Amino acid sequence: MSFNKLPLEPLYEKIEELKPKFIERLSKAVSIKSVSGDESLRPNVVEMSAFLVNELTNLGFEDIQLKDLGIQPPPVNDPELRLPPIVLGRYGNDSKKKTVLVYGHYDVQPASKEDGWSTEPFELVQVEDILYGRGSTDDKGPVMGWLNVIQAHRELGWELPVNLLVCFEGMEESGSLGLDDLIAKEAKNYFKNVDTVCISDNYWLGTTKPVLTYGLRGCNYYQIAINGPGADLHSGVFGGCVAEPMTDLIKIMSQLVDGKGKILIPGVYDMVAPVTEEENSLYDDIDFSVEELNAASGSNTALHQTKQDILKHRWRFPSLSLHGIEGAFSGGGAKTVIPAKVIGKFSIRTVPDIDSGKLDELVINYINKLFKDLSSPNTIKAELIHDGNYWVSNPFNDSFTAALYATQHVWNMKPDFTREGGSIPITLTFEQQLGTDVLLLPMGRGDDGAHSINEKLNIPNYINGCKTLGSYLHYYGKFESNK
């Protein structure tokens, strides 16, 4: 199917007409302090789920379910604390139509005026064409976006071109506790006819050009524990007399990555899929520059100077970061301690075709060999403490193509096809559990400040975002079913 504009102008006009109502809807959502990381605000998170149920009911959703996820596992202050529910809803159930599952989260990051916000964080404040407020872009704006699309269709008297399922969770900012299990359980039940999954919970690369995101790096997080004396020692009494764990750890950590960002663990780069010529050319069109990287990092410390190099190192090459050391002196001032046990922390961002298990083997064996070469009387334990695989989709599948057409139609420009350096673990879970494609279709801009102070969503992004989500459903509905 090639790009032929569908007759969506009435939908766009209706969305423009409803703009005040859509901003009002987002305003109500932002005013609910649904901070999942703050136990004392858990009732507000639950209130937010009730708000969604009410909205879904008014919009004619059916089979609305509040999935209880039970008690929140430790560490918690309140051992009886319940997880907020996952909200499920269905709009349309026509077996001749394809079914799109949309995921979003209704919880937000913490925020308080004292952190440096220019406005009240839990009040949606409009300044010119920008809406400020916690959750405006992450992720209440996109979640309201889906509701807005349904409202516009209803007011137009239009049928939806697909069946729509919604899955909204309330713990995304706190590790998505319970979500994986819920997806596994509902894969053959609530989610059984899903054709594709659309997630709007990431951002444009920059500020002027829409993007579709088809790849994410994975992350393998390691720690190196070195054990020496039975307790912390005084460096005056023991300095020069015992083998200090810090000395061993720093020696090992210094041999993991070089100052240019090159990983020094042999064999890692051998697993990285070569950049094809076709792929290489993808980077040329993308709207990005070293100035944007420097602005984002607040420094002139870029390791690469061309757009192509920067993006490849962010998206499709592995990287290794040294995060810190547990157990060593970490306060201000001077403390003359010889730490007895120190735990170095680092992680490797993974990309195709790095095999996670093989990587662990390379890393652990390399570290153990470095330690052996030190002939230290201390003991070592190097281990993986957390991993999440990379994700890469085919950017030419039906779902991406529908999103491409929708974006072209609404924004009058071709979106950039991007990857991201970080991970969104839920993407992989949906793909694997449902056996479907996943599309990342962001609404907000790269400078929205999702987890920072003065989080915002530009009104053009919110309103054109609604149009894009709606258009995506129409273009996607035109594809032949693959089933």
Place this chain on the structure above:
Amino acid sequence: MSFNKLPLEPLYEKIEELKPKFIERLSKAVSIKSVSGDESLRPNVVEMSAFLVNELTNLGFEDIQLKDLGIQPPPVNDPELRLPPIVLGRYGNDSKKKTVLVYGHYDVQPASKEDGWSTEPFELVQVEDILYGRGSTDDKGPVMGWLNVIQAHRELGWELPVNLLVCFEGMEESGSLGLDDLIAKEAKNYFKNVDTVCISDNYWLGTTKPVLTYGLRGCNYYQIAINGPGADLHSGVFGGCVAEPMTDLIKIMSQLVDGKGKILIPGVYDMVAPVTEEENSLYDDIDFSVEELNAASGSNTALHQTKQDILKHRWRFPSLSLHGIEGAFSGGGAKTVIPAKVIGKFSIRTVPDIDSGKLDELVINYINKLFKDLSSPNTIKAELIHDGNYWVSNPFNDSFTAALYATQHVWNMKPDFTREGGSIPITLTFEQQLGTDVLLLPMGRGDDGAHSINEKLNIPNYINGCKTLGSYLHYYGKFESNK
């Protein structure tokens, strides 16, 4: 003057007779919670100074002064908090006698039963011939020791062979705030006729043999601050794209010391005074073993296996310890942060003839050169943040010789002449400000646990310690005045 036993048996008998009273005196002192590091206990520290004034008054001391040191400088919770006073007192003022200044401290380390004490820390509990309690050995035992010596002389009707000045401070465990200034101010006043200074605030090397301490290492404490991005970054988004300050810092820290404890900064060892043959032989007699080092460190991580090597590396060779990193991730678990600014901390223990200023130059230049070789876009600032010089005395001077005779007389054995790896800054202050010798004459054993739980003082050490302090005054009084 060679060792001829003085007729001190009546003094020793009197001290044995007064043993219950001396334990009672120490018991009262321990019951006062004079913890200088806990602002809420400051009234108890002041109470302890009043207790001392009362004791000194009853014992016939004259010219007793409570030296007010003013407001405690920040950081403090209570900006009006006053420092505890320094207690000065004089016993005898005979211009024909020599004058000995004794220093001790009446404040103690914090302690609470919950830390794991077997007994109430602020209650002196006798179990067999051991007295348990916070401050028993550090430093209330030795301070009471000097009072006990005076009491014994008074009850015998003996004149003291020297003039005795006491200087007891209440902030030793909290950086001796105000003490240096007080000593400088009183050098030509209260302390003007002092011939020697005796400090009993360290410990035997082991548990069976008395020691006299004639050397302490110094300590130069450095930090290396590396500055990169404007704020902490997410390793998913920026990993592989920016020069990470942690990578640079770890590279530099890895080149300061090797796994065998050898300092890698060129030129440091060139400044170390060679070990003479005479000095070499001093180590042979000392009662120490690698097993004792291992027991003390709670591990088998000794870098050297012979007594001589261990003691030289503790006492008279420099050492370098990596203490930790400020600004990096230091908690438990996994955090995928790229720290924006990290500050590495390390210190070098110094010995004769290392020049502190020259050492700083070598260290800072070396670090700056290592950083330059990295060609990093980050910025560095390496600096000294604290230093204290080493101290070495002539162990054959009158004061040490008197202490040697006193120890031989009381303990029936020659003490070991030891140094210590750590620093006692006040030693150097007295030596420099008063222009006199300083003697370190410890009372307690190496396993007393000065800053640990279950701090203790063995009764034989307390009682023989009193005899030794008293005998020291008698032997020292026999030397010709040097003035």
